[in-house]
Amino acid sequence: MVLTKEYRICMPITVEEYQIGQLYMIARHSLEQSGNGEGIEVVENSECVDPKHGKGRFTEKRIHLSSRLPYWIQAMIPKIFYVTEKAWNYYPFTITEYTCSFLPRFNISIQTTYENNNGCTDNSLNLTPxxxxxxxxxxxxxxYDEVTPKHYKEEEDLRFFQSKKTHRGPLVEGWQDSYTPIMCSYKIVRASFEVWGLQTRVEDFVQSCVREVLLLGHRQAFAWIDDWIEMSHEDVRQYEGKLQVQTNQLVQQSAPSALQVSLQTAACGDFDAISDGCSIGSTPSITPNSPKSPAKKGYFSWF
Structure with a gap:
């Protein structure tokens, strides 16, 4: 059974503003979380077109994170380990999929839409009954939801933060009921891990990680508003490109390239796991269909 959750995250900005803020936040957050051979390696960032959604942006990233996993997971995986993220951004609608370089039965998909309201839409992503x-x-x-102590920064505490450029904030308790402007990120996260004895534990762990990432990312997007609110689309794309180069350098400084890792693992007899878990060097040209509950075991979807 797939573990399915919908997260609704409100922010005191508009959907139009967040199109810039989201790109800024992801680029900066990726850089801050990278170093010592771990972090987020950008493989591709290019335009894409979909018959239904129109023009968008496709990105592929490899998230190297072995030492950040709990010990009970580290005991099951190779020393060098990464998760592949593929995202199709047709703002204000996006699809993100995660697969694992070592665990082909691990898959997460996330569908997202953004609306200018406070989370009052009951079925924003048109789910079936x-x-x-x-x-x-x-x-x-x-x-008012707490991030983990290692991620807490006083200057990002939105109970006390006020934007100098927009004068928005601080956010008082119950702010989502009356604040303007306000928008909501609606995210359907499907997570599944079809391995007997570990399924529930891994799926629960995945959802807890997704929750923390969503909370921290949206929190930072508003806390950093003075840095991006005056940016144009061209400005933020240039910023994104610059930081992607820096991020890749940090990840690659003390880690073998993803291709080298794949070849090394294949030589040890794990080629099938790699080819099933994520295709090295290949990019799907077609946007995946809207994820539904898996028709067979092995399909896993999340954020």
Missing amino acids: EELAERSVERLDIA
Whole structure:
């Protein structure tokens, strides 16, 4: 059974503003989380076109994170380990998929849409009655839900933060009920790990990680608003490109390239796991269909 959750995250900005803020936040967050051979390696960032959604942006990234996993997971995986992220951004609608370089039965998919409201839309991603029946909804409060101590920064505490350029904030308790402007990120996260004895534990761990990433990312997007609010689309794309180069350098400084890792693993007899888990050097040209509950074991979807 796939673990399906819908997260609703409100922010005191508009959907139009967040198109810039999201790109800025992801680029900066990726750089800050990278170093010592771990972090986020950008493989591709290019335009794409979909018959239904129109023009968009396709990105492929490799997330190197072995030492950041709990010990009970580290014991099951190779020393060099990464997750592949493929994302299709047709803002304000996006699809993101995650697969694993070592665990082909691990797969996460996330569908997202953004609306200028406070999270009041009951079925913003047009789920079927069957999907609605298995969905659980959690609202995240970027000001009053706590991030882990290692991620806490006083200057990003939105209970006290006020933007100098927009004068938005601080956010008082219950702010989502009356604040303007306000927007909501609606995210359907499907997670599945079809390995007997570990499925529930891994799926719960994945959802907890997704929750933390969503909370921290949206929190930072608003906390950094003075850095991006005056940027144009061209400005933020240039910023994104510059930071992607820096991020890749940090990841690659003390780690073998992803291709070298793949060849080394294949030589040890794990080629099938690699080829099933993520295709090295290949990029799908077609946007995946909207994820539904898996028709067979082995399909896993998340954020």
